[in-house]
Amino acid sequence: MELVSLDRIHAARKLLAGVVRHTPLELSGVLERLHGTPVYLKCENLQRTGSFKLRGAYVRIHGLSEEQRSRGVVAASAGNHAQGVALAASLLGCQATVYMPTGAPLPKLAATRSYGAEVHLHGATVDEALHEAKLFAEKTGAEFIHPFDHVDVIAGQGTIGLEILEQLPEVRTILVGCGGGGLVGGVAAAVKAIKPDCRVIGVQAEQAATWPPSLAHGSPLKLPEMHTIADGIAVGIPGEVTFAHVSELVDDILTVSEESLSRALLMCLERQKLVVEPAGAAAMAAVLDHPGRFPGPVAVVLSGGNVDPLLLLHVIQHGLNAAGRYLSLRVRVPDKPGSLGALLTRIGALGANVLDVEHTRVSGALALGEVVVALNLETRGAEHCQQVVTTLRQVGYTVSRQL
The missing domain is CATH 3.30.70.260 (ACT domain)
Structure with missing residues (x-):
């Protein structure tokens, strides 16, 4: 399978100019002291819609023909991709329908509707919502916008890699939370094409870690069950397109516990003054778990900040206990x-x-x-x-x- 090229990511960067924010890369003093090397935070939690997902969704929907957009688009998501698709569709003048799991956080549900999408709640997991969204696409002719497994989505997410290299040319390690692999695959495609010696490391929640067994097997494997507070990266099986990118370009995949996720979220709140959801804090959790392990300077992608206040309260309590x-x-x-x-x-x-x-x-x-x-x-x-x-x-x- 042909991987996303650097030219394609640069084209996505031009397309997204004026649509997405060029999010800051902030030095973390507390993590620098922990590691003995500079550690920077790429704050995609401050992106429009509260996560990186707008990048890939906009590139994907923009790539549709006018006739395709006239039939509308449909997506499935726990919340962040839903919001990205909803806003991108609104900006590009087409109707969005979104399927979300029944347990989707209420703030994500409300935000998706506020961007103009028609929202349906279906199933207990993103995978079940994904199945229903595909059925809707078959019945109505709406274009299905996959949350990660498409080259346009990967190219859009890869623009984060370009920004990090511009903001921190000397970076030696980039850590990225991963679920389906669109973000880490896109970042790796950009970074490895420009700076091949820079390590790109994906981070998963232990209780939703499909990448380690899939990579060991040589093809995507489906997890029988998942139980994690990091709903944004709770993906049961990698995609074929993202698997090709991750297996070829990503240097390593680490896993982190629920306690580590809670501790990282608490660190973001207390020391960095940043609101980050559990999935968005996965990369920071790996940094806290492995002080001194990663060659620096290190860049940590905080991928999203859309967290239910009730979950935030629970996670803060859990993080205080873990700490x-x-x-x-x-x-x-x-x-x-x-x-x-x-x-x-x-x-x-x-x-x-x-x-x-x-x-x-x-x-x-x-x-x-x-x-x-x-x-x-x-x-x-x-x-x-x-x-x-x-x-x-x-x-x-x-x-x-x-x-």
Whole structure:
């Protein structure tokens, strides 16, 4: 299969002038200190529609004939591609129909409709919505706009690679979150054509990692199930076109845990002052997991910022826990007046903040004359958590940590 050429990506760049934002590449001081080399963030979360998807969608729809556009376009997405297609279709004067999973985040659903698309909710996954969108295309003659598996889409996403090379010519490693492979394949096509010694690394969520087994097998393999907060990269099977690009051009694929995704999102909020969705933070999660591993300067693509506020709340709590900022304990104390107060005083002296307390005498593991106190504490990090637990045990308390 012929790969997307550099000329094609340059043509896409000219086409997108005035349509997409030239997003900033910001130096991250905290990541630079962690790695000992400059680490920059490519902020596609600040792109129009909140993600990189507008680039590929616009190039793809612009490439249709007037007759094709008159029949409308149809797409399937968890949200970011939906918004990209909806806005691109609106700018190019054609009607968009979008199928989204029933659990699609409400802000993404509302935004897609606000760009003028007709939205249908179908199935529990993007793959199920994708199947329904293809049926709609067959029935109506609407042009199906695949979220990743088309050369025009890959060329559009590849313009990010051109921008990074212009903004940071000395870059040696680029990390990109990947689901279907359109973004990482496009970035790699641009970068390898200009600077072949620059490493391009894809990053997937562990619980939706279809690329490692597919690459090992030599062709796309379908995952039996996926469970991840990173809905934007939860793709069950790579495409044939993207597989050709990734297998040929991408240097490595890494996976990151749900805890790492949460920690990366929290880092973006706290230290970078950037709102990034879990899928958009996947590349940063890999940087946090592997300090010093990547030759620098390093560029990290933050691919999207469209996050449901309720999910954001959950992920922040999860990220605080993963970073050692929360500590849940069960402590046995004597069942007599003053015992609970003494325990709380001790914890306060250790600098931990008590968030809530549950006191119970009902437990089969308790000895006569004992009660168990369940505590949720706010702490200063993993070392502080260990200090609290160790000190309580040293003064005679029976302590168990809860996950």
